[in-house]
Amino acid sequence: MNEVMNVTNLTKRFGATEVLSGIDLTIYEGEVFGFIGHNGAGKSTFINTITGIINKSSGSFKMLGASDQDLDQVKAKIGVMPDISNLYDQMRGIQFLSYMGKLAGDHRSKQEYAALMKDVGLEGAEKKKIKSYSFGMKKKISIAQALLGNPSFIILDEPTSGLDPESAINIRKLIADLQQQGKTILLTSHNLDEIDKVSDRVGIISNGKITRLGTPAELKVNKVNEISVAIRTAPALTSDKLTELSAAWDFNVTFVASKKPYTVVHVSSEDDLPRLSQQLMQSGFQLYEISMEQQSLEEVFINSK
Numbered sequence: 174m175n176e177v178m179n180v181t182n183l184t185k186r187f188g189a190t191e192v193l194s195g196i197d198l199t200i201y202e203g204e205v206f207g208f209i210g211h212n213g214a215g216k217s218t219f220i221n222t223i224t225g226i227i228n229k230s231s232g233s234f235k236m237l238g239a240s241d242q243d244l245d246q247v248k249a250k251i252g253v254m255p256d257i258s259n260l261y262d263q264m265r266g267i268q269f270l271s272y273m274g275k276l277a278g279d280h281r282s283k284q285e286y287a288a289l290m291k292d293v294g295l296e297g298a299e300k301k302k303i304k305s306y307s308f309g310m311k312k313k314i315s316i317a318q319a320l321l322g323n324p325s326f327i328i329l330d331e332p333t334s335g336l337d338p339e340s341a342i343n344i345r346k347l348i349a350d351l352q353q354q355g356k357t358i359l360l361t362s363h364n365l366d367e368i369d370k371v372s373d374r375v376g377i378i379s380n381g382k383i384t385r386l387g388t389p390a391e392l393k394v395n396k397v398n399e400i401s402v403a404i405r406t407a408p409a410l411t412s413d414k415l416t417e418l419s420a421a422w423d424f425n426v427t428f429v430a431s432k433k434p435y436t437v438v439h440v441s442s443e444d445d446l447p448r449l450s451q452q453l454m455q456s457g458f459q460l461y462e463i464s465m466e467q468q469s470l471e472e473v474f475i476n477s478k
């Protein structure tokens with residue numbers, strides 16, 4: 174697999190505050206990489222550093238084969254979504270894109286710029302001044318700007334935050350289309366369900382370091398000897414009742430939570446499931462459902478701190 178980005182021990186300090194504390198990360202050609210972290214974790218600082226908007230403090234990185242010293246050689250192949258406060262808001266949407274397109278060496282026809290606006294969900298807003306755009310519309314035009322010049326590596330910082338659900342779905346489709354075209358995408362989002370859906374791999378940044386890295390499926394695997402099971406019974410199984418009953422069982426079951434109408438418990442092996450069902454029925458419970466639960470990416474994120 175070809176490396177599109179390779180970051181080694183990257184640090185960034187603002188005065189005495191260290192925001193990135195030794196990031197190591199490789200992104201491969203054709204993948205969608207999702208970057209998550211709490212507010213202020215350093216996601217934007219990371220993006221700004223690897224795109225040369227701000228200077229690193231130490232460490233090194235390579236982008237599309239060029240070292241960080243030679244970033245200018247590959248900048249045209251990297252599409253970065255600008256902050257919406259950096260849009261020229263006196264310009265009309267299509268005028269802005271064709272102006273920025275020319276700067277990026279992108280010589281499309283007017284119809285092609287209109288098609289790009291349609292792709293990001295701005296059909297009908299081509300001739301409106303950007304200053305009249307809503308927050309979501311500004312977000313969409315900045316995504317369009319990131320696509321100018323046909324970049325092979327596209328970096329999108331919170332592309333769907335503030336978008337209505339339908340627009341967010343369209344942007345996710347656009348990301349999937351771009352990946353189909355062979356592009357590599359780095360995106361950040363606080364919508365963990367979205368990151369789960371669109372990303373091939375996910376990195377969690379916390380305290381300036383990447384604390385978890387893997388495919389969504391890898392991250393969601395429960396700890397060894399800890400299988401979450403959701404049970405729906407009548408009457409509902411309470412923590413006290415489970416403690417009382419399980420004292421006599423020859424396998425371990427621990428109460429985790431009540432998530433109405435389910436009771437979530439941990440068992441240590443899949444083989445405990447039939448035993449658990451049998452014991453509950455023998456104790457007078459009517460068993461309606463019993464199923465293994467996978468952690469959500471949200472739970473992985475909360476537990477990664």
Ligand SMILES: Nc1ncnc2c1ncn2[C@@H]1O[C@H](COP(=O)(O)OP(=O)(O)OP(=O)(O)O)[C@@H](O)[C@H]1O
Pocket residue numbers: 187192210211212213214215216217218219
């Ligand atoms: N130019 C700057 N000068 C000083 N501190 C900065 C500067 N830019 C960012 N920071 C600080 O760096 C930290 C990381 O900020 P950053 O914007 O990278 O976080 P983030 O993960 O993108 O957060 P969010 O999810 O809220 O967008 C914050 O504490 C922020 O205050």
